[in-house]
Amino acid sequence: MRYAFLIAWREFAENAKTKGFWLSLLIFPAIITLSIQVPILLAKKGTPTRHFVIADASGEFAPLITQAIEREQTERAEQALVEFARQGKYPEPLAHFVRTNRTLDLDGWKASQGTNYLKVPGFVVPRPRFRLVALPEGVSPNAAPDLAAQQLRPWLRGERQLSVEGRPEPLFAAVMLAADLPLSAMSGKGSKGKSEPADAATRSGSKGIHYWSENLADTALADLVENIINTELRRRAYVAHGLDPATVREVERIRAPLTSFNPKKAAGEETVGLADRIRQWLPSMFVYLLWVAIFSISQMLLTSVIEEKSNRIIEVLLSSVTPGELMVGKLAGIAAIGLTMLGVWVASLVAIVLWKSLGVSPEAAAAAGGMAGIPGDVATILRTTWLLPAFAVYFLLGFLFYSGLILALGSTCNTLKEAQSFMGVIVLLLLVPLLMMTYIPRDPNGTLATTLSWFPPYTPFVMMNRVTADPPLRDVLGTMALLLVCTGFVLWGSGRIFRRGILRTGQPPELLELLKWLRR
Amino acid sequence: MTAPALELSHVTKTYGDFTAVNDLSLSVPAGCVYGFLGPNGAGKTTSLRMILEIIRPTSGSITVLGSPSALAVRGRIGYLPEEKGLYKKMKAWAIIAYFATLKGMSRRAAKARAYELLKRYGLADFAEARTEALSKGMGQKVQVLAAIAHDPEFVILDEPFSGLDPVNQTVMEEIITDLRARGRTVIFSTHVMAHAERLCDRLAIIAKGRKLFDGTPEEARQMLPRRVQLLTDDSIGPLRDLPTVSAITSTASGAWQIELHAGADVQAILQACFTHNIRPRGFRFDEPTLHDVFVQLVGPDAKEATHR
Numbered sequence: 001m002r003y004a005f006l007i008a009w010r011e012f013a014e015n016a017k018t019k020g021f022w023l024s025l026l027i028f029p030a031i032i033t034l035s036i037q038v039p040i041l042l043a044k045k046g047t048p049t050r051h052f053v054i055a056d057a058s059g060e061f062a063p064l065i066t067q068a069i070e071r072e073q074t075e076r077a078e079q080a081l082v083e084f085a086r087q088g089k090y091p092e093p094l095a096h097f098v099r100t101n102r103t104l105d106l107d108g109w110k111a112s113q114g115t116n117y118l119k120v121p122g123f124v125v126p127r128p129r130f131r132l133v134a135l136p137e138g139v140s141p142n143a144a145p146d147l148a149a150q151q152l153r154p155w156l157r158g159e160r161q162l163s164v165e166g167r168p169e170p171l172f173a174a175v176m177l178a179a180d181l182p183l184s185a186m187s188g189k190g191s192k193g194k195s196e197p198a199d200a201a202t203r204s205g206s207k208g209i210h211y212w213s214e215n216l217a218d219t220a221l222a223d224l225v226e227n228i229i230n231t232e233l234r235r236r237a238y239v240a241h242g243l244d245p246a247t248v249r250e251v252e253r254i255r256a257p258l259t260s261f262n263p264k265k266a267a268g269e270e271t272v273g274l275a276d277r278i279r280q281w282l283p284s285m286f287v288y289l290l291w292v293a294i295f296s297i298s299q300m301l302l303t304s305v306i307e308e309k310s311n312r313i314i315e316v317l318l319s320s321v322t323p324g325e326l327m328v329g330k331l332a333g334i335a336a337i338g339l340t341m342l343g344v345w346v347a348s349l350v351a352i353v354l355w356k357s358l359g360v361s362p363e364a365a366a367a368a369g370g371m372a373g374i375p376g377d378v379a380t381i382l383r384t385t386w387l388l389p390a391f392a393v394y395f396l397l398g399f400l401f402y403s404g405l406i407l408a409l410g411s412t413c414n415t416l417k418e419a420q421s422f423m424g425v426i427v428l429l430l431l432v433p434l435l436m437m438t439y440i441p442r443d444p445n446g447t448l449a450t451t452l453s454w455f456p457p458y459t460p461f462v463m464m465n466r467v468t469a470d471p472p473l474r475d476v477l478g479t480m481a482l483l484l485v486c487t488g489f490v491l492w493g494s495g496r497i498f499r500r501g502i503l504r505t506g507q508p509p510e511l512l513e514l515l516k517w518l519r520r
Numbered sequence: 521m522t523a524p525a526l527e528l529s530h531v532t533k534t535y536g537d538f539t540a541v542n543d544l545s546l547s548v549p550a551g552c553v554y555g556f557l558g559p560n561g562a563g564k565t566t567s568l569r570m571i572l573e574i575i576r577p578t579s580g581s582i583t584v585l586g587s588p589s590a591l592a593v594r595g596r597i598g599y600l601p602e603e604k605g606l607y608k609k610m611k612a613w614a615i616i617a618y619f620a621t622l623k624g625m626s627r628r629a630a631k632a633r634a635y636e637l638l639k640r641y642g643l644a645d646f647a648e649a650r651t652e653a654l655s656k657g658m659g660q661k662v663q664v665l666a667a668i669a670h671d672p673e674f675v676i677l678d679e680p681f682s683g684l685d686p687v688n689q690t691v692m693e694e695i696i697t698d699l700r701a702r703g704r705t706v707i708f709s710t711h712v713m714a715h716a717e718r719l720c721d722r723l724a725i726i727a728k729g730r731k732l733f734d735g736t737p738e739e740a741r742q743m744l745p746r747r748v749q750l751l752t753d754d755s756i757g758p759l760r761d762l763p764t765v766s767a768i769t770s771t772a773s774g775a776w777q778i779e780l781h782a783g784a785d786v787q788a789i790l791q792a793c794f795t796h797n798i799r800p801r802g803f804r805f806d807e808p809t810l811h812d813v814f815v816q817l818v819g820p821d822a823k824e825a826t827h828r
Contacts, residue, residue, distance in 0.1 A: 006621050014609060311605025316667070319572040319599040319676075320622040322591060503575065 003321040004329040011333025015300055016340070024296060024341060028289075029348035036352065050130045050172035050221055051162055053155075055141050055148040061177060061229055066132050068228045073128045077118055078106055084123050130221055133164055145176035145210045156212055173213035175225050275377040279468045280441050282381055286391050287437050287464050289345060294398050294460075295430060297338040298406050302419055304330065305410035305502075314502050323499040327407060335399055342395060346388070353378045381468070390467045398460030401487045402426070408494035411501030412508045422508075433461030444469030453479045456486035493518050523586065525550040525674050525705035526571060531580035533566055533729075540566040542729040544580070548707055548722070550673075553700050555716035555723035556709040557810075559818050563729040564709040565602050568678050571707075572599055585674055595624035598672035602679045602709075604660050608652035612662045613638060615651060620669035630669065637665040641691060657688045664695060675699055677708035681715055693719060713810040723810075727818040737810060744808040744816055748789055751775040751802030758796040764788050775802065 015021055056062045110117045118125055135141055139151045152174045154160040161168035209229055211222045235245045262276065308314045317326055382388060405426060413419040433452075440449045444466040452462040453471075459479045463471070500517050501509070509517070526548040533541040541563040548554045558564050569575045571582055573590035585593045606615055613634040620630035638647045641661060651659055660683060668675055680696075681689050696719055699706050710716055716723055717737060725733040725740070733740055745766060750756065756776055760768055764784035769777050778789060786805050793800055 003622060006618075010618055014607070017609070307607070311607070312601055312603035313605050313607065315569070315574060315601035315603075316599060316619060316663075317622070318574045319590070319597065319601075320594055320619065503569075 001325075004325040004332065007317075007321065007326060007329025008331075008333035008336065011304060011330055012336045015304075015334070015337045021337065021341070025344050028345040029352065032349060032352050049127050050218075051133050051164060051169045052130060052173040052175065052221060053133055053135050053139075053152070053162075053171065054175040054177070054225075055135060055139070055143060055145070055152075056175075056177045057142045058177070059141070061232065062132065064232055065225060065228050068224065069128065069130050069132065072224075073126075076129075077125050080126050081118060081120065081123060082106060084120070130224070131164070133162055133169075136160075136162060145178055148176050149174065149210065149212055152212065156214065158214070172215065173211060173221055176210040176212070177229070178208060178210070275380065278377045279381050279385070280444075282378060283387065283465050283468050284437050284441055286387060287433065287461050289342065290391065290395055290398060290461060290464055291430065291434055291437075293338050293342050293345075293395060294402055295427075297334050297341070297399065298402050298426070300337065301330065301334045301403050302406050302410045302423065303416065304334070305407060306413060306416050306419055309411065309502060310414055318502070323502065324495060327495055327498055330407070331400065331403055334403065335396065338395070338399055339392075342391075346391070350379070350382060353382075385468050387467060390464060394460035394464045397483050397487055401457065401460070401483070401490055402430075404487065404490035404494040408497040408501065408514075411494075411498040412504065412514070414508075418508055429457055433458050433465075436462065437465060440465040441469070445471055445475075450475060454482065456483050459483040523550060524548055524583075525585055526707065527583040528567070528571070529581050529583075531567070531570060531577045531582060533563075533570060533575070534578045539729050541570070541577070544726065544729070544731050546724050546731060546734050548705060550705050551700070551703050552705060552721035553696060553719050554705070554707040555720035556707055556726070557711065557713070557716055557723055557814060558709070558726040559711060562727045562818075564726065565678055566729075567726070568599075568676055568707075568709060571676060572597065595670065596673045598623075598667040598670065598675040600664050600667040600675075600677045600680055602682075604656075604663050604683070606651040606659055606663060606666075609650055611648055611650055612643065612654065613647040615662060616666045616669050619666040623670035623672070625670050633669050633671075634665070637669060638662075641665065641695070657684050660684060661688065661691065664692065668695070668699065672704070674705045675707070677706065679710060680708050681710055681712055689715070713814055717810045725814060725817055732817045733813070740810060740813045741808050744813055746780045746784060746786060746808065747806065748778045748780065748786060749775045749802070749804040750778060750789070750793075750798075750800055752793075752798050752800050754798045756798060759789065759792055759798070762788065762792055 054062050054065065113119075136152070136155060139148060141148075143151065149156075152171070155162060155171040156174055158170055162171050163169075209226060211225065213222070235248075238245050238248050308317065321329070406423075409422050409426070410419055413422065436448070436452060436458075440452075440462060443449060449462060449466055452458045453466065453475055456479075459482065463476070463479055466475075497514060497517050524547045526546075528544055528546050531541060531544045532539065544563075544567060556564050556567070566575070570577045571584060571590060573582075581588065582590075584590045585596055587593045590597060610618070613631065616634035616637060617627065617630040620633060621627055625633065635644075635647055638644050643658060643661060643665075646654060646658060646662075651662060654662065664677070664680060667677070677696075680692050684692055693715065696706055696708065700721075708719075720737055722736055723733075723740065724731055733743065749771070750759075751774070756768065759765060759778065764780050765778055766781050767779045769779075771777050780786070780789070790800075790803070792798075
């Protein structure tokens, strides 16, 4: 045992000295931190204000859009102010309105400050997202959509810049409204008055709203415009049909609330909340960690075996230790590396989660509408479920299973190149749980999940995925037993192959030969 | 001498149809330097691996330091394999110390010993160097030091001289004679006869897995007929009748080559020359070398092996 320990220790120490190991230790916490901080930063910096124009022959929609944008901007500013107050920075007059729960009593504040309620020292009003500007000179608002687009092309393509308050700004988008938007014709009463020549309207594609922009990814403006115009068109239609828009809005607001319940939970706690959703998805992250860990340390193991084999150090080792001791030592050393890596990852995850959840009281988290509450929920789930212990167990078994395969494989190859082609098969085998990772939480006790659980190479991943969904005890124990037996078999078999393969030079053995090795 | 350090009895190793070692029996007395000679592919490495229990013989038995299992006495054995390799990223001292701990030394003692050995054999400056930075010869020295760091009673060196320059070959010889001076048993394989000639107390010659000779270098030389070259203008007729002479042939240079029966005294020829009034203009007697013995014994096999 002493010898196995010595080998394990060298394996651990040598791998721990590599740059790759330290990089992999740091990269995960870095990714987590970035994925939390970047959206916050982006929200702060925000996208630049988008300038757009509208060619609205009727002249009726542009003011509506301007109003909607202003309304949205006000809401965002107020939200930002509440957030600002929650961070604990209360310049004197504001402090008074921050009462319990450290949130701002916005209505009270507005009432007391009048129109200047957003002017708080230290608070920066967020930039507006959109801004409607006048059409550039020479572009007629009455032009048909195609023609207007034609005229606006240089601006839309960035060849020319708009002039906004003396500063040049790029044109983000142009909205063209056909003269006869579909429902306006139905107004019948001629409330719109104008009737454009029919030829413009009947040309295919000229109906409705035309949205021109080079940026196809950011659809916020397009959605906004579409929404406002359609709401207005509907409002007009209601009026045309003799309905009171206010009544209609009231009718539209009728809504029976839907609450999800989980029959597995105790009475009074059945409500499905954000925490439950996290509970459903958090294991996926652990599956991913498990996968990355098993994959990367398998590579380490392979490299280490091949190095000893190609250098023939193996002979010196085998004159000092038995193949069994060598194998156990290697497995233990590399497993220790993997556990260290995972330990640091999980610890950093927990630390980041705690750090983020610290200082945010549950009430405040609730007030913030969920997002801020996630770290707290994660912390609770980690504390109250079997996630972490299951993770450790499945990691160990999964690692032993795959490393057994890889040891056997590595021992039969002379160079890393030879081994890589075999590695391809194992990588393919390993891809399945990675692909299934997102499907399994949707139906964690369904046929797919259950079937895959009983396939030992996938048991660690799939069961890890199911662990918070209370899988039947039969599945948990049964798959665990099967996995244990199979891992035992793989290790036993790879021990036999390892013993023979490790001294072999020349061509890697054929499959049949390997089977023969297993028998003897 | 005391009980043998190593004893092989009818050891055979086959791989499928191929017989690598065939019915090999030999005995290595404790405290001697034993040469294991043979052409490429003779089964030297296979034999050494079986001695170390890295592989098991198909049949026959091996006793190392009184134990039927080398692993049971692994702490008392040192081994340098034929193909030399080291962990590239490890420092020279760390590798020596690591292998010494695998042989049962404590870490602290192993570290001290590693530095001591590196210093003694002129590598003190490279103790902290990673082995990938060492030259081939230095790397090989480090590996030999790793093999003997735990001060084993029995050292097995597979082709210790291959790949070394003449200076380092001398260092290697020095290491072996040091070991002998300390009463250790050394068995080394080589196909360079000069080393064997200088170092071996006993040797075995094997080819195609079979033992062809086993004994002292002197005994080996005795196996070959002694040859005398005689240059004379007189008739050598009378010499043909001497009982010690087995054959006389003339050489291209005009001298006579007289072959003597094994173990015959060369003096008898000179005496006969005087008696029969044969006046030598030149007389040369060369003791046969191990090289001659080797070529004589394994010549055809060795050629076959290289032409394969």
